[in-house]
Amino acid sequence: MKPLLFYLASSQSLGESLAQHLEAELGLWEHRLFPDGETYLRVKSNCEARTVFILASLDHPNEKTLPLIFLSETLKELGASWVGLISPYLAYMRQDKRFHPGEALSSKTFAQLISRYFDGLVTVDPHLHRYHSLDEIYTIPNQVLSATPLLSDWIESKVEKPLLLGPDSESEQWVAQVAKDAKAPYVILEKTRHGDREVEVTFPSLAAYQDYQPILIDDMISTGHTLIEAIKHLKQAHLKAPICLSIHGLFAE
Numbered sequence: 280m281k282p283l284l285f286y287l288a289s290s291q292s293l294g295e296s297l298a299q300h301l302e303a304e305l306g307l308w309e310h311r312l313f314p315d316g317e318t319y320l321r322v323k324s325n326c327e328a329r330t331v332f333i334l335a336s337l338d339h340p341n342e343k344t345l346p347l348i349f350l351s352e353t354l355k356e357l358g359a360s361w362v363g364l365i366s367p368y369l370a371y372m373r374q375d376k377r378f379h380p381g382e383a384l385s386s387k388t389f390a391q392l393i394s395r396y397f398d399g400l401v402t403v404d405p406h407l408h409r410y411h412s413l414d415e416i417y418t419i420p421n422q423v424l425s426a427t428p429l430l431s432d433w434i435e436s437k438v439e440k441p442l443l444l445g446p447d448s449e450s451e452q453w454v455a456q457v458a459k460d461a462k463a464p465y466v467i468l469e470k471t472r473h474g475d476r477e478v479e480v481t482f483p484s485l486a487a488y489q490d491y492q493p494i495l496i497d498d499m500i501s502t503g504h505t506l507i508e509a510i511k512h513l514k515q516a517h518l519k520a521p522i523c524l525s526i527h528g529l530f531a532e
């Protein structure tokens with residue numbers, strides 16, 4: 280029997296193409312809010328003894344997670360044999376430490392929640408910084424895919440004399456890999472975060488790279504302030520206007 284693939288409305292186009300690649304049948308379900316803001320959900324496909332994937336990119340995770348849990352639990356109650364989550368962007372990975380006393384370690388709590396309601400997880404370039412593997416917080420089988428080969432292929436085929444720049448130490452894992460595959464030099468900048476929208480980026484001298492094409496690479500763009508600060512410095516250093524490449528465009532604001 281073909282697997283079933285359900286997707287959240289925000290992942291529709293990816294859901295449709297993924298269903299084709301997986302030769303999966305699209306799962307039918309209804310999901311809306313009651314007037315009081317609670318979730319109504321109804322599964323319309325027969326999921327008895329079926330393998331089921333749910334696709335949901337988890338930007339804005341708070342509003343998506345509860346419906347996802349209701350869906351997964353309903354599918355299992357209706358007989359699905361395995362329910363996995365495909366989440367191209369995995370939420371809450373950045374809160375991987377108590378930066379201030381009393382803060383929630385939400386990466387861990389979120390991982391426990393997802394692990395409790397799903398049988399497996401597939402994601403793309405999660406923000407692994409203080410954790411080295413998802414297995415440190417997720418207790419379900421998981422597979423991490425990487426988009427970096429797509430970035431290096433694009434750079435190699437489109438950009439002459441690229442200089443890759445990572446805005447902070449966390450970005451080095453992605454930038455170093457892309458640089459190696461694209462056979463390009465790279466420089467990592469230093470970032471100090473003072474608040475959700477306040478970041479400071481400092482640069483080493485880039486005088487040797489005046490005729491290079493700067494390419495800023497980060498795993499995600501949330502408010503955009505990290506890239507904006509880096510771009511300001513590149514302008515001051517009179518480098519060419521940079522190209523920005525990112526894996527997860529959240530565009531929070």
Ligand code: R5P
Pocket residue numbers: 373446447449450475478497498499500501502503504505506
């Ligand atoms: C942080 O460690 C990430 O790699 C990104 O640099 C960061 O989350 C981007 O956030 P924003 O766009 O809000 O500066």
